[in-house]
Amino acid sequence: MSRRPLARPGSLLAALFGRVGVLFLVIVLVVGLIAFFTAQKRINEIYDAQMIVGANVLRALISEELSEGPNAEAGPPQLSIDDSILSPEDREAFDSYAEWRMFRIWQGRRLVLGSDTGPAIAGPPVEDGFSEVAAKDDHWRTYTLHVPAKGVTVLIGERTDIRLVLVQGIALGLALPLLLLIPTAGVLIWLSLSDGLQALRNLVAELGRRTLRDLSPLRLDAWPRDLNPLVRSINRLFERIDRSLMNERRFLDDAAHQLRTPLAAVKLQAQLIAGEADPAERQAMTAQLIDSVDRAADMTDRLLTLARLEARRGVAEEGGDLREETVAALADLAPLAARREVELAFEGPGAFPGGDPVLLRLIAANLVENAINHAPEGSEVSVRLSAAGGRRQLTVVDAGPGIPRAERERVLERFYRGPGAAPRGSGLGLSIVGEAVRLLGGRVELRDRADGAQGLCAVVELPDAGAVPAPLQT
Amino acid sequence: MRLLIAEDDPMLGSGLRRALQRAGYTVDLATNGEDAVAAMRAQTYALILLDLGLPKVGGLEALRDVRSRRDRTPVIIVTARDRPEQKVEGLDAGADDYVVKPFDLDELLARIRAQIRRGEQRTSDALSARGVSVDLAARTVTSNGGLVSVTAKEFKVLAALMRRQGQFVSKEALEGALYDDTAEVESNTIETAVYGLRRKLGAGLILTARGLGYTIPKEA
Numbered sequence: 001m002s003r004r005p006l007a008r009p010g011s012l013l014a015a016l017f018g019r020v021g022v023l024f025l026v027i028v029l030v031v032g033l034i035a036f037f038t039a040q041k042r043i044n045e046i047y048d049a050q051m052i053v054g055a056n057v058l059r060a061l062i063s064e065e066l067s068e069g070p071n072a073e074a075g076p077p078q079l080s081i082d083d084s085i086l087s088p089e090d091r092e093a094f095d096s097y098a099e100w101r102m103f104r105i106w107q108g109r110r111l112v113l114g115s116d117t118g119p120a121i122a123g124p125p126v127e128d129g130f131s132e133v134a135a136k137d138d139h140w141r142t143y144t145l146h147v148p149a150k151g152v153t154v155l156i157g158e159r160t161d162i163r164l165v166l167v168q169g170i171a172l173g174l175a176l177p178l179l180l181l182i183p184t185a186g187v188l189i190w191l192s193l194s195d196g197l198q199a200l201r202n203l204v205a206e207l208g209r210r211t212l213r214d215l216s217p218l219r220l221d222a223w224p225r226d227l228n229p230l231v232r233s234i235n236r237l238f239e240r241i242d243r244s245l246m247n248e249r250r251f252l253d254d255a256a257h258q259l260r261t262p263l264a265a266v267k268l269q270a271q272l273i274a275g276e277a278d279p280a281e282r283q284a285m286t287a288q289l290i291d292s293v294d295r296a297a298d299m300t301d302r303l304l305t306l307a308r309l310e311a312r313r314g315v316a317e318e319g320g321d322l323r324e325e326t327v328a329a330l331a332d333l334a335p336l337a338a339r340r341e342v343e344l345a346f347e348g349p350g351a352f353p354g355g356d357p358v359l360l361r362l363i364a365a366n367l368v369e370n371a372i373n374h375a376p377e378g379s380e381v382s383v384r385l386s387a388a389g390g391r392r393q394l395t396v397v398d399a400g401p402g403i404p405r406a407e408r409e410r411v412l413e414r415f416y417r418g419p420g421a422a423p424r425g426s427g428l429g430l431s432i433v434g435e436a437v438r439l440l441g442g443r444v445e446l447r448d449r450a451d452g453a454q455g456l457c458a459v460v461e462l463p464d465a466g467a468v469p470a471p472l473q474t
Numbered sequence: 475m476r477l478l479i480a481e482d483d484p485m486l487g488s489g490l491r492r493a494l495q496r497a498g499y500t501v502d503l504a505t506n507g508e509d510a511v512a513a514m515r516a517q518t519y520a521l522i523l524l525d526l527g528l529p530k531v532g533g534l535e536a537l538r539d540v541r542s543r544r545d546r547t548p549v550i551i552v553t554a555r556d557r558p559e560q561k562v563e564g565l566d567a568g569a570d571d572y573v574v575k576p577f578d579l580d581e582l583l584a585r586i587r588a589q590i591r592r593g594e595q596r597t598s599d600a601l602s603a604r605g606v607s608v609d610l611a612a613r614t615v616t617s618n619g620g621l622v623s624v625t626a627k628e629f630k631v632l633a634a635l636m637r638r639q640g641q642f643v644s645k646e647a648l649e650g651a652l653y654d655d656t657a658e659v660e661s662n663t664i665e666t667a668v669y670g671l672r673r674k675l676g677a678g679l680i681l682t683a684r685g686l687g688y689t690i691p692k693e694a
Contacts, residue, residue, distance in 0.1 A: 253555055257527045260554035264576035265486035271579040272493055292485045 013197055020189050028178050032171075039170045043163055048130065051143040054103075055156045059147055062105055062154065102140065102157040107150070124153035133157070199224050207234065215242040254415040255303055258427070262296035302428040305362065306414065309435040320357030322364075322392050322462065323348050323385055329365035330383065333372060341377045344368075348385030352392045354464055359436040366429040367396045367458050374400030374456070391442075392462045399455040408446040433460070475590070475633065476500040476517065476651055480510035480536065481525045481552070486575075490523065497583055498613050498629060500654045507531025511539050517650070519547050520590050526553040526564065534567050541568035548589035552577065587611055594637055601636040603690050606675050608636050617675050624674060627652060631667040631688075635680060640692040642683060664688075 102118025119135030379399035412434040442462035504510035507528035526533035
């Protein structure tokens with residue numbers, strides 16, 4: 001499917017009407033022209049045929065005169081010049097041709113008889129058949145017929161503009177109904193187009209009535225078949241919106257749980273302290289209360305971090321270095337590791353430039369903190385950086401309980417805490433890693449340890465500097 | 475009075491346990507749904523406090539498991555989920571009450587007493603027999619109008635017997651009401667408590683029968 005936008009985003013109805021209108025006009029014009037030229041051709045044929053007949057009639061008349069002439073037996077027959085050669089009826093017949101017809105009769109090179117009309121013609125044409133003669137004001141078409149036995153030449157002529165008058169009459173007769181047809185058809189086309197677009201308008205109205213509470217799919221059979229692809233696309237969009245709304249709601253539920261539970265603990269502990277008389281008990285409980293407040297604050301921070309990551313539309317910042325950020329994260333987490341008696345080991349020579357430094361720090365810090373929280377006392381958390389094939393790799397290995405294969409996809413989900421989750425975990429650390437890695441166009445993989453020992457090996461792969469991050473999903 | 479708390483948050487769980495113990499209850503704590511279901515099947519509780527967002531087995535699932543066994547133990551849902559449809563779902567699944575976090579401790583304790591009262595078909599938290607009155611809410615014992623001081627264990631034994639007035643309660647059942655699953659059971663605790671109660675409230679209050687246990691007889 002091409003994604004080419006419409007050349008002109010104006011009104012669909014106007015565009016359709018314009019195209020159909022132009023097409024209709026072209027059809028009317030072509031039909032009119034064909035009719036005009038066909039009529040012209042037929043008129044020419046008929047008029048030419050009439051001229052041939054006219055010439056032959058004239059010849060027959062002349063022959064009669066010649067054979068009846070007094071010098072019929074002596075020498076070549078002579079035609080007399082006077083008008084008596086034609087009977088008054090014949091003469092009248094010629095007169096009725098009016099201005100636009102002519103005739104000439106020659107014997108040898110001598111003009112025997114001719115009408116008053118027509119151009120001056122010097123002598124009989126040599127060739128038989130049609131030819132054109134231009135006169136001072138007008139234009140004539142002539143037909144020549146030789147009678148060799150008697151040395152006579154007959155010529156019939158006709159003004160061409162008489163044909164034009166006729167053709168113009170026919171054209172006018174054609175054009176008038178066509179001209180009436182054009183506006184009528186225009187109105188009909190407009191009406192039927194807007195009727196056809198009514199279904200579309202209904203669909204628009206139906207969509208306008210929808211709210212976020214009603215994202216049920218549109219029924220396919222309720223709309224014309226042509227609209228089915230559109231309806232299907234809308235239904236798919238509804239589905240996506242619905243799913244993302246459900247995700248949001250789940251997120252809110254989870255967030256509510258994650259924030260209210262530590263707050264409930266805080267309130268409960270405060271109420272217990274209020275009712276506790278023993279000072280030593282009070283002190284121990286106050287320490288717990290402070291711990292709970294810290295936890296609630298930490299949870300709030302992480303929730304905000306994740307929400308901000310998810311709201312990010314693109315990665316603008318560049319110029320981070322994975323090594324720098326990893327080392328900084330390790331420095332931040334060293335006190336936690338010391339408290340939990342976990343050794344930290346780092347290996348990563350050189351520089352690993354590229355990516356948003358904030359995201360890189362979030363990835364390193366959350367992976368390492370997660371590892372420290374799950375690592376047993378006295379064990380080691382090792383962090384390794386490497387580069388290969390245009391990608392940078394951050395590997396964090398711990399000796400904790402690990403994550404069963406079936407759980408590995410789910411631990412990246414928000415708030416998911418596996419059965420082996422650390423009691424202090426928020427269920428957000430790995431989600432934050434996943435989101436940050438996605439923004440950087442990389443991927444996270446949770447594996448078994450390469451050496452087969454118990455524990456988890458988390459691998460983050462990021463594209464090198466300059467590589468284009470993957471487009472954002474919606 | 476043995477209660478079960480099913481709560482995965484360690485801080486809230488331990489705080490609740492402490493608060494309920496201070497109110498005189500014996501408390502078991504389950505930190506995931508699986509453990510909660512196992513505990514409910516193994517033990518009869520006076521009441522269950524149930525979080526909905528439990529790992530492994532969800533709170534609603536655990537609740538349905540209880541009710542599917544025709545167990546009528548009062549259940550109070552204690553959760554962060556506060557949308558009306560979530561409350562409806564929880565109550566329809568068989569919960570007797572629904573409390574949204576963060577809650578007020580005194581209110582929660584009152585709701586717990588109310589559910590237990592209703593479960594035992596009582597109208598008040600004051601029980602009395604033979605001139606001895608026990609106020610379960612105020613945790614006081616009076617004998618012939620005078621306040622009598624008793625130990626925590628003595629109070630628990632007295633309350634358990636008062637609740638089931640006219641019935642024999644076995645020594646094991648009394649031990650169950652006294653100890654949560656973490657405490658070591660001392661062999662002669664019940665005898666010691668009964669001895670103390672008889673001394674303070676009169677020898678005729680609590681009767682013993684070998685093989686049956688102890689009882690406070692109904693007033694004639």
